[in-house]
Structure formats: C-alpha cells, structure tokens
Amino acid sequence: MLETILAMTVGTCRVELHLPGNNSLKGKRRVIKGLKDRIRGRFNVSVAEVDRLDEWQRATLGIVCVSNNSRLVDETLTKVVNLIETHPDALMLDYEIDLMAH
Template sequence: MHIGVCRVFLRLPGNRSLKEKRRITRSVIDRVRSRFNVAIAEVEDNELWQRLTIGISCVSNDRGHANQMLSTVVRYIEDTTRDAELLDYEVEMVPGV
C-alpha cells in the first residue's frame, strides 16, 4: 500500500475577501471530490484571502498509480479553476505497510 500526498498552492488574484475565498475553495474541493476518489481539504493560509493551499491524498497498491492520480487532480484543478492561478505543487509518496 502506498499513500500519495500533495499540496497545491494557488493564488487568487481577483479575490477581495475571505467570503469570496471560501466560495472558491468550496467550489474547487466539491468539484475534485465529485470527480476523483481522493481526500481533499484546505490545509494552510486560512486567513490569507489571496492564497489557497489545498492538501490532497490518495491510497493505492501501486506507487505509480498514486502519483499519476495526484498529477491528474492537479491538472484538473489548473484546467478548470478560472478564479485561481496554480503557483506550485508538491507530491510526496509514503511507502505503505
């Protein structure tokens, strides 16, 4: 079993309030959850209204599959989120038991 963990760093250039950030965050999280079998949540920058950091994780029997799944989710976020700009992302693979 392998665990894939990814942090996605987004910039919200047109955002002007925490309320608007929450709307964008909820939209991204809901769309990813409905399309992919991953765990996803906002993990940092909770009070910064122009930055959004999302944590994503998945479990797989194959390390390559977990890595591919996370890469696909990141591409999906980048391609479908109009209100946010992808700054960077980090992927870490945790060997399973």
C-alpha cells in the first residue's frame, strides 16, 4: 500500500489597523465588516477580527490561507495586505506574514 505525502503550507497574516475617522464601536464594526467581506470576496482566505475588539479606532485582523503551493500562499497574503492598504477608512500600522510548511 502506497502512502501519499501531502505537502501543505499554512500562511497567517496579522494586520494592525488604525481607524482615524471612527468614534464608536458601531462605526468600527461597519468598517471592519466591509473590509472583511471585500477580502473574502476577492481571495480564498479566512479573515477575522482577533484583537482590540473594544477599541473604537484600533483593530487587529487575522488572515489565514492554506495551499499545497507555498508561493501561492505568500502571493495571496501579500495581495491581501496590498488591498487593505488601499482602504480609505483604515490606516495600516503594521503587518506580519508567516508561512508554515507541513
């Protein structure tokens, strides 16, 4: 019996955002929901708000991409970061991309 060895790459991206024009949690949720929907609609990734949930003008997003192609994972997460950078209501403060091969 032959065993197939599957190569899998899991890429994670943590993005720190500042929402300068925001003055309520309701406004923050509107901006973040729109951004998450846009990311999900354009890329085959999972995205969630993972930190700073009760701060009006700050947000941390976690994005995950899984594939058997590490180059594809890196390129996809880089494109997600580029998309976030163009959002008019969110200023990216920092981001970090990590790839893990399994």
